[in-house]
Amino acid sequence: MPRTLHYTDGCGTARRSAKKQGLRAAMLAQIRAFAKSPVAVGIFALLILSFLVFGIGDVLGAGAIKDSVVQAGSRSISSLTFKQRFDAFKKQVEQQQNNGQPITAEQAAQAGLDKSLVDQLAYSESFAEMFRKAGIIPSDTLVVSELRKNQAFFDPVTGKFDRPTYQSRLAQAGMTEQQFEGVLRDETAQTHYISGIAAGLVVPRTYLASLAAYAREGRDFSWFTLTPALAGPPVQPTDAQLLAYVKENAATFTKPELRNFTMVRFSPTLVAQNLKVDEAAVQKRFEFERDTLSVPETRSFVQAAQQTELAELREQHAAELQASAEQTRRQIEAVNTLLKDAIEKRSADAAFAVKAGEVSGPVQGSVGLQVLKITKVNPGHQATLDEVRAKIEAEVKKDAATEKVYADVQKYEDARTGGATMAEAAKTLNLETMAAPAPITAQGSDLLGRSLNLPPKMLESVFSLPAGGESDVLDLGQGEYVAVRVDKILPGGLAALDEVRTAATQRYVMAEMGxxxxxxxxxxxxxxxxxxxxxxxxxxxxxxxxxxxxxTREDAGKGEYSNDLMTKVFTAKPGQVMIGEGSQLGYIVAKLDRIQPVAPATVAPMIEAQRDNFRGQLFDDIGFATRNAARDLIKPKVDYNKARTAIGLEALPEPGKAGAGAAPAPPAKTK
Structure with missing residues (x-):
């Protein structure tokens, strides 16, 4: 049974000298900076994904959970939690790798996203469980301290931690305070542990020298290019040859499923174009916004704590006065330009009762008697309707259009409930039905790959309906609504030869030339x-x-040196002949003449210049090994079929029942 350490600052609570405290503060600053750098991604990747992307684990439960997708010691991920994380993960993939277009759960599973997520969660939970077993548990005091550093939970006015803001942000993320603080406890423990390793890591000079020598090692070689002209004139394929080529490259020439659809759009922007402006509404809104649109009078003033100090201020130049205030903080309590409503009422009344250059009488403020000298009066300006008419009219139109759209949506839904089709309901409201300009794919593009920029919710509806199916009204946000009908479904499959003849011919000719x-x-x-x-x-x-x-290796991909050629050049022996792909169409014939070792004189400065980078590479390797160690120690169990059923897919056959209770696949090494 390990002893449990409930610590408050990661370094114990013993007293330290001022010098040691300063060193510790500097070290922690460096550690925090390092932890945020790309170098540390290898250690923190799974944790960060779990914390920032996927949410949290079932950190409150203990022991095995029958419904667990991942079980790592006392920690587990339930089917419900996995579904939440999968949805968040899929959304990120859509935004980062699919141009914001939605993908189905089936498509995500075909790409291996579900299994990848299960494995990542197994490693992150194992990592956290390893720290629990080691007894590294941050105290409540430390967790609260870390929590109060998160500016996302600060009140924008006071600039301080605000519990209602904290609770609201967590509610938006679907998390409880206890859950979030559990994740923060895990993160704090792991950060401190890794920081300890980073602080004491010293890269051996021989290791640095080897890396430097490897990176700067040079190659001398001779080469020439074989251009496409050497292949002779292109030969046009026969239909039989072309059809065989299309079948051999079915993945390239398979058409995706396409859908034609019609929609009814409810848009305040479109409605506003045909609305007449109500002058009475314009005047009413202007009166309501007049003060906001106007520029209030402001005053620059010097505020002194005592009358005797004011006498001194009168004898000094303004710049000297401000410098003195910054240096001594004795004479001047404030030098500001403020609105009347922004300062203490009695002080404001006094400041706005005298002219520029004049001094107010003593005023009883919250910090004692004060006197004010007005240094400058900045006149205000009262807005007129003519000055802001365009803005006010646009706002009035937008509000009226929004109200009309809402009313139209209600009438449309009433008509549909009464049995009307989409077209019939639209006709009763004089709304136009619009057909999509071209058949679309599930990714929202046409056959030429051009995106139609359809809202994800609308695209998802189009591909969830059968042919002839009509959707309910979809809320697209910003006051925009739409209803869709699927007119025709064009099944995907291998394209007919005539549909791809031009593209297939070009590819065939290029392949034969190659x-x-x-x-x-x-x-x-x-x-x-x-x-x-x-x-x-x-x-x-x-x-x-x-x-x-x-x-050198750094020259790969530059000019004529393709990556393929450079890979072969740097794995060849002197005198060896090789063939590499050209940076453009063609091949390169090359012969390695000589290997140039790096000059010793250049190694030392390179080591110093790249020391931090090399240290990061070594630390990344250690991090990868640490994750593997956590896996081997905790031996997490995963159930890939439970993961599939959690996201609404059918379980796959389990030959030998290898799926349930299997160990996760090793993670990809982060570099």
Whole structure:
């Protein structure tokens, strides 16, 4: 049974000298900066995903839970919690990798998102459970302290932690205080643990030197390019050849399911275009907003605590006065330009009762007697309707249009409830039905890949209805509503030859040209290996022989040096001939002439310049090993089929029942 450490600051509570306290503060500042850097992603990736993206674990439960998708010691992820996290994960994927277009749960599962998420959660829960078993448990005091540093929970006026704001933000995220603080406790423990490792990590100089030498090692090689012209004129394929090519590349030439649809749009923007402005409503709104639209008078003043101090102020220049206030904080309590409503009432009355350059009589303020000297009066301006008419009219139109749209939606829904079709209900309200400009895919684009920028909720409805199906009114936000009808469903499948003839022909010709060039390159490689020089080989095909000196790994992908070529150059031995893909269409025949080791004189400065980066790389490797250690120690169990059923999919067959209770797959190494 391990001893449990309920700590308050991660370093014990013993007294320290002032010097040690200063060192500790500096160290923690460096640690926090390091923890936020890309280098630390390897350690914190799973934790951050769990904390910021997926929500929280069932951190309050103990022991096995029958409904758990993930079980890591005393911690578990239930089906409901997994569903919430999966939805959040899928939404992020849609935004970051699918141009904001929705994907179905089935599509996500086909891409392996469900299984990937299960594995990530298993590792994050194992990591947290490992700390629990080690007895590293932050105290309530430390958790509260960390909580009160989160500015998302601050009151924007007072700039201080505000419990109602805290509770409101958690409610928006669907979390309770206890759940959130449980996650914060996990994060604090793990941050302190990793910080300890980072603070004491010293990278051996030999390791740094090896990395520097590897990065700066150069290559000398000769090369020439085989251009498409060497493949001869393109040969047009027969229909039989083209059809065979299409079938061989079915993934490229398979059409997605397409849908035609019609919609009825309820839009304040469209309605406002045909509305006449009600002058009485304009005048009424202007009167309501007049004070907000006007510019109030403001005054610059010097506020002194005592009359004797004011006498001193009168003898000094304004700039000297302000400098003195900043240095001594003795004479001036405030130098400001303020609205009358923004300062204490009695002081404001006094300030606005005298003219520029004058001094008010003593005023009893909250900090004692005060006197004010007015240094400048900034006149206000009373807004007129003519000045702001365009703004007021636009607001009146928008409000009227919003009210009309809401009324139209109610009447439309009443008509549909009474048995009217979408078209019939729209006709009774003189609303226009609009057909989509082109059949669309589930990603919201046409066959040419052009996005129609449809709202996700609308697109989801279109692909959830059968042919002829009509939706209810969908609330798109911002006062916009729409109803849709699916007119026709065009099933996906392998395209007919005539539909893709042009694209397939172009691809076929390019593929055949590539085969001919590769065959030519292979023949040249064989001749060079038999003794033909690179100059003779280049001359035989009319190519120009080039030489490269001191090329490093950093040059990959630059100019003629494709990644494919550089990979082969840096794995070859001197004298070896190789064929690489060109940076453009074609192939490159190259021969490695010499390996240039890095000059010792350049290693030392490079080590110093890159020390932090190398330290991060080593720390990342340690982090990867730590995650594996947590997995091996806790031995989490996962149920991929429960994960599937949690997101509304059918369970897959389980040969030998290997799915339930299986260990998660190793995570991808973060670099």
């Amino acid at each position: 085969k001919k060039l590769k065959a030519r390159a292979d023949a040249i490689e064989a001749q060079v290996k038999k003794g033909q020089t690179m100059a003779q080989a280049a001359a035989a095909v009319g190519a120009k022989l080039e030489t490269a000196k001191g090329v």
